Amino acid sequence: MKVETWIFGVTTVFLVLVSPAYWFITDADNQCGEASCADWTGTSALVMTTLLCAMVTLYLGFHARRMDARPEDLQDAEIADGAGELGFFPPYSWWPLWCALTLGVMVFALAVLAWWLFIIGIVLGALAVSGWIFEYYRGDYAH
Template sequence: MKAETYIFGINAVFFALVAPAYWFITQDPTGTSALVMTALLTVLVTFYLGFHASRMEPRPEDNKVGEIADGAGELGFFPPYSWWPLWCAMTLAVIVLSVAFGAWWLFVIGAGLGTVALTGWIYEYYRGEHAH
């Protein structure tokens, strides 16, 4: 994770240099504050990655003398296809449209269906074909 730390550190320095230059060129407080917040957030991520990179065992790609075979094995759990994100997105669309149109009865229906869809998405690996 040292490579990621360096990348975010370089981005933090870039945004920290660009923010005052942007202020002097445009005198725009909105864009300047957005650049300052972006710089601070990249500093936050840099410290987080640096903190964890120093406390975990190096990954094969962090080893300078590592070989491709060092990275062999299971890479992690990758979930199969799922229909639940589609239903969650559709119920969110119903909720947003109900607020836009002022139909609060449709908001209640969308919230109920959204609760079912979100519960199904959360618990999809506890039952059915892909249960663990």
Template sequence: MKSETWFFVICTFFFVLVAPAYWFVTEDPTGTSALVMTALLTLLVSFYLGAHARKMEPRPEDRKDGEIADGAGELGFFPPYSWWPLWCGLTLALIVVGVVIGWWLVIIGSVLGTVALIGLVFEYYRGEHAH
């Protein structure tokens, strides 16, 4: 995680240097505040990654003597294909369109969205991919 920490520290310094330069060149308060907030967000991520890098043992890519083979093994659980995100997205689109067309469509979209969200959350408890 140390390499990621340094990446965000460098980004933070970049945005800290660019924000005042942008202000002096353009005098645009919107862009300047966006750059300042971006600098603060990259600083936040830097502190978070740095704190975790101190607490955990170094990964193979963080060690000087690390080999590619040291990182071999199981990486984690990757879910198979699923249709539930499609239904969640379509019901969200139905809700958004319902705000424009009529509130009755928002209610229908909310009910269908609740069903789709329950299906998404509990898809690994039933059927072919149950644990």
């Protein structure tokens, strides 16, 4: 994870440099005649992106020091060092579709102020989320 830490660290440094530059450039193009007419939306988005990249950099750096080196972190690693089970990757599932449809019903119910439809959406949503959570406890893919 040291490589990922460096990637996010370089991105953070780049954003630290770009954020004030963006603010100064948008303030220099002062077309509105006010004392300060900088683009606060873009500036705040860049600052928040900088902070999020810094947070990910700190998280990855913290965990990279505490865990054993992966094969891709070693200079003398062989391809065979990465062999073995990589994890559990679930097959296709219909439950996300049902969750999205019930969320759509609930949002539609709020838009037209149909509280009875919203309650039906909550009940169907609870069933859909339960089905998605407990999908691998029964059937062909039970653990």
